[in-house]
Amino acid sequence: MCRAAGMTGTDAMLRLSVLDQSTIVTGRTPAASIRESLALARHCEALGYHRYWLAEHHNSEAIAGTAPEVLIAAIAATTDRIRVGSAGVMLPHYSSLKVAEQFRVLEAIAPGRIDLGLGRAPGSDGLTAYALNPNAATAAAHFPAQVRDLLDWLAGRPLAEGHPFRDIRAQPAGPGEPEVWMLGSSDYGAQVAAHFGLPYCFAHFITGGRGCAEALAVYRDGYRPSARHPTPHAALTVWALAAETEAEAERQFSSRAEWWLGRERGMFAALPSPEEAAARSYSEAEQESAARLRRRAIVGTGVQVARMLLDLAAANGVEEIAILTTTHDPEARRRSYALVAEALADAQVALAAE
Numbered sequence: 001m002c003r004a005a006g007m008t009g010t011d012a013m014l015r016l017s018v019l020d021q022s023t024i025v026t027g028r029t030p031a032a033s034i035r036e037s038l039a040l041a042r043h044c045e046a047l048g049y050h051r052y053w054l055a056e057h058h059n060s061e062a063i064a065g066t067a068p069e070v071l072i073a074a075i076a077a078t079t080d081r082i083r084v085g086s087a088g089v090m091l092p093h094y095s096s097l098k099v100a101e102q103f104r105v106l107e108a109i110a111p112g113r114i115d116l117g118l119g120r121a122p123g124s125d126g127l128t129a130y131a132l133n134p135n136a137a138t139a140a141a142h143f144p145a146q147v148r149d150l151l152d153w154l155a156g157r158p159l160a161e162g163h164p165f166r167d168i169r170a171q172p173a174g175p176g177e178p179e180v181w182m183l184g185s186s187d188y189g190a191q192v193a194a195h196f197g198l199p200y201c202f203a204h205f206i207t208g209g210r211g212c213a214e215a216l217a218v219y220r221d222g223y224r225p226s227a228r229h230p231t232p233h234a235a236l237t238v239w240a241l242a243a244e245t246e247a248e249a250e251r252q253f254s255s256r257a258e259w260w261l262g263r264e265r266g267m268f269a270a271l272p273s274p275e276e277a278a279a280r281s282y283s284e285a286e287q288e289s290a291a292r293l294r295r296r297a298i299v300g301t302g303v304q305v306a307r308m309l310l311d312l313a314a315a316n317g318v319e320e321i322a323i324l325t326t327t328h329d330p331e332a333r334r335r336s337y338a339l340v341a342e343a344l345a346d347a348q349v350a351l352a353a354e
Helices: 030-047 068-077 096-109 126-132 136-155 187-196 212-221 246-264 274-278 284-295 302-316 330-353
Strands: 015-020 051-054 083-090 114-119 179-184 200-203 234-243 298-301 320-324
Touching (some): 015 030, 030 051, 051 114, 068 083, 114 136, 136 187, 187 200, 212 302, 234 246, 234 330, 246 274, 246 284, 302 330
Parallel strands (some): 015 320, 051 083, 114 179, 234 298, 234 320
């Protein structure tokens, strides 16, 4: 029986969450990736993970997660404890009112368990962004105003005096509201989160850690307390993979390395299997690129990954990390999350006893 992830009873414990992109893999349909996400959420709830976040990407051969609000509803209806949310909804694609209505419905489905993570990036190419919103070229510039209106609608507050939509309410009304997060990989999201007094999650897996310390400093230094969050709360999202042995972890990681090399060539394809990765010959330049990726990756046994996560959390002063794990075999992904949860719980019990 696995102990709950991060549940050691200490104030300084590291809390683990999940980021899921519904990764498309070779040999299975994108629809299968959605069903695997539903199963993985129940699995991670049983392991004690705190949150389960769904990503939003469009027009991609690599990622099936296009509609986090739909997946959130399905997962919230089939789980009991875990918080479920978006990481994130790309707000410039949408009306703030419509997003507020969607997440008020979700809050009614699972009161007290819904997170609304917001992002400004398109999560797609320019043409796709235009197809989603013909005003895409200018929408991002209005992001702070969109966030302001969204927060008011979610909380059931009238919009600002003189606002043309001041008398509009987002239904269904109720006593609770989703917890809103700001997501980002640069200083911009950190500034918006600080201004509105929101939790902030830095996308460490996108930048490999570049700019992380700077963004967190901007967030903490500029933080304006809010009623729900009187103090800043920062988290990281990382890519990590654990297996029973280092050799097996490296074998599973080869899928990501092969996929990453394709991305560097402009190919956003389905995730290959370790066997497909092993069958390909690599140029010297590709080997060097894969080696760079591996040096900054969080890969190993459960104990090794847990230690790296604890070190990363300590270095950045965060008490929450969301893990993105992509493997070709869904069982290897489930096992990775289990190994990390078990090892982290053991490590934190040991630390608490020192």
